[in-house]
Amino acid sequence: MTVTNIHLSNPCNIASAYSKCGRYLRKILKFDQMDFQFAMWQMLYLFINPQKLIKLFQARKLAKSQYARDDPAFLVLxxxxxxxxxxxxxLVLQLSIMQFIMFLFFVIIVDCLCLGIMVATLFWYVTxxxxxxxxxxxxVEWGYSFDIHLNAFFPPLILLHFIQLFFYNGIISHQWFLSVLLGNTFWLCSCLYYFYITFLGYNSLSFLTNSRYFLAPVPWIVVVYIIGYCKYN
Known part of the structure; x- marks a missing residue:
């Protein structure tokens, strides 16, 4: 959602925020007006060069006076x-139809939307x-905070929900040291991606100070990663 510059004391800003949100939601079913090719380009660069994608948000601010996306193509993809x-x-876990429906509901509604809204709101408030x-x-625009969360969440999604599947039955599902190593490494890379892209997103806002705090969890994640092997041994 593209909700920007919310000042509770300024009704004009609230009206503007709702107006932008309304325009965004009205576009969400107009697939012919979405730039899916550009959205796929963004997804690719989240893996290979996330800094370049952040520059795109800065350019949008200059062109459209907002950092947040106004095209829902990325959210749809x-x-x-x-x-x-x-x-x-x-399929890999051999879930039943009902289990799949529940799993899909949890992933989209809880993991993506509810958790995303909570994290975006928390970071929006903190910043x-x-x-x-x-x-x-x-x-900091709330919509931009939500976009940062989506950006940061996409690489972990691909790592854990796609690439990891190719190794699950053959390696990860077993009780081998290599299984623990590979499974934990997938989670480590996912967490590092999330906090690094989150840091890049907020660090690009020149008016913020100490955005490096978003990297604070990284050392603790690495420590937990190492402790996991110590306990295994």
Missing amino acids: FTGALCVTSIGFS NTFLKPKNSLQD
């Missing part, structure tokens, strides 16, 4: 990727409250 990878996940100078005239 993201949801499609969730559905396709969930089918593969269900505007603690990382933004009080004299700054700019705010």
Whole structure:
């Protein structure tokens, strides 16, 4: 959702935010107006060069006065990727039809939307409250926070819900050291991707200070990764 610059004390900003949100939602079923090729390009660069994608958001701010996406093509493709990878996940785990439906519901509604909204709202509040100078005239857009979450969530989705499946039955599902190593490494890479892309997203906002705090969980994640092997041995 593209909701920008929300000041509770300014009704004009709230009206503008709802207006942009309404335009975004009205576009979500107009597939002929979406740039899916560009959205796929963004997904590719989240893996190979996320810094380049962040520059795109900066260019959008200059051109359209907002950082957040105004084209729902990325969200539509993201949801499609969730559905396709969930089918593969269900086939590998041999889930029943009902189990697949419940799994798909959980992945899309809980993992993606509910958790995404919660994380985006938390980071939106934290950045505007603690990382933004009080004299700054700019705010972090809620829609941009949600976009950052989607960007950061996509590589873990592909790593854990797609690439990992090719190794699950042959290696990861066993009680071998290699199984633990490979499975934990997938999770490590996913977490590192998430926090690194999150950091890049907020670090690109020049009016924020100390955005490096978004990298704070990384050392702890690495420590947990190492401890996992110590316990295994």
